[in-house]
Amino acid sequence: MILMWLVRIHSVSEAEEKKYLDSFSVISLVLAAYLMIIIILEHVFSFQFSVRVVAFILLILLLVLPLFVAIKAREKNSDIISERNHLVDESKLLARHGATGYRSLPGDPEGDNCLQNDEDVNLLQAACTVDFWILFLAMACGMGSGLATVNNMGQVGGSLGYASFETNTLISLWSIWNFLGRFGAGYVSDYFLHARGWARPLFMFITLAGMTIGHLVIASGLPGALYAGSVLVGVCYGSQWSLMPTIASEIFGVRHMGTIFNTITIASPVGSYIFSVRVVGYIYDREASGEGITCTGTHCFMLSFLIMASATFLGALAAFGLFLRTKCFYNRIVLRRLQHSMRERP
Incomplete structure (x- = not known):
């Protein structure tokens, strides 16, 4: 915030900017792949000091690579920036990027039953809609159970006979799965929205269904199930954080999007508390009461993950209901607006 006064707004070519953004994305994916390989190799081999130094230098x-991309972009656009060294007024910025919500384009038929969003809604108006509470329920079920999973990964691994370094590896890899979910869900949902017109809540349904499968895999207690289940839950958990704010902005508009989305995110700690304390913690203590302080075996967490699988399945059904409710809205308003904005690009 202290450095915000250094920020300047410039008119640039979107094609050029997309090229640099794609470079940042590629670097992020390469970095994630590199970290994943290093973590897995450390799990298999014992690195010497010299190998660790080389790995650190490569990291x-x-x-540093994104800095070089930014410098290159700065040098290439220096002439344009020097000529347009002034702030774009708010009205031009809103007209360029269409930040006034999703309105019907000229030529849209009137008088049908499709959901329409003629203006941005505030928090109170959003809270009076069914869509708001569907998103709240989906976030409580999906993100709450995802947080409960990663918070109890160590205990789950210990009860299933995993060594401490194995559970530490799983927790480290969880961050990578989380990143891949955030990155991939945004890219994939955006592609299918533009190319096929698929409403974005459909992908929220898919990721919640995938999280349900992940919980069931972990609940099975089979050899390697914790690895496979954590991958599914981690990727789908990250996907929710990518999809939720975008869906909220598309349904309720962007003017009050921050307030509305942050209110919806209250569901995440609420769900995490319910699943971590009232479900996982309670059942673990009950199962461990006859064995001492710790619990060993699949029975320690099986019921907990079955309950969380049921909760995420409920969230998936809610997301599918949101998809059906907003399908017409996406086809008529959001998709047409995106196509219209693409035609207006220089």
């Missing part, structure tokens, strides 16, 4: 180089 630093990957972290």
Whole structure:
């Protein structure tokens, strides 16, 4: 916030900007793949000090690469920036990026039953809609159970006979699965929205269904199930954080999007508390009461993950209901607006 006064708004070519954004995305994916390989290799082999130094240097180089991309972009656009060194007034910015909500384009038929969003709604108006509470329920079920999973990963691994370094590896890899979910869900949902016109809540349904499968896999207690289940839950958990704010902005508009989305995110800690304390913690203590302080075996967490699988399945059904409710809205308003904005690009 202290450095915000350094920010300047410039008119640039979107094609050029997309090229640099794609470069940042590629670097992020390469960095995630590199970290994943290093973590897995450390789990298999014992690295010597020299190998660790080389791996660290390569990591630093990957972290510095985005700076070179930014410098290159700055140099290429220096002439344009010097000529347009003034702020774009708010009205032009809103007209360029269409930040006034999703309105019907000229030529849209009137008088049908499709959901329409003629203006941005505030928090109170949004809270009076069914869509708001569907998103709240889906977030409580999906993100709450995802947080409960990662918070109890160590105990789950210990009860299933995993060594401490194995559970530490799982927790480290969870961050990578989380990143891949956030990155992939945004890209995939955006592609299918533009190319096929698929409403974005459909992908929220798919990821919640995938999280349900992940919980069931972990509940099975089979050899390697914790690895496979954590991958599914981690990717789908990250996907929710990518899809939720975008869906909220598309349904309720962007003017009060921050307030509305942050209110919806209250569901995440609420769900995490319910699943972590009232479900996982309670059942673990009950199962461990006859064995001492710790619990060993699949029975320690099986019921907990079955309950969380049921909850995420409920969230998936809610997301599918939101998809059906907003399908017409996406086809008529959001998709047409995106196509209209693409035609207006320079």
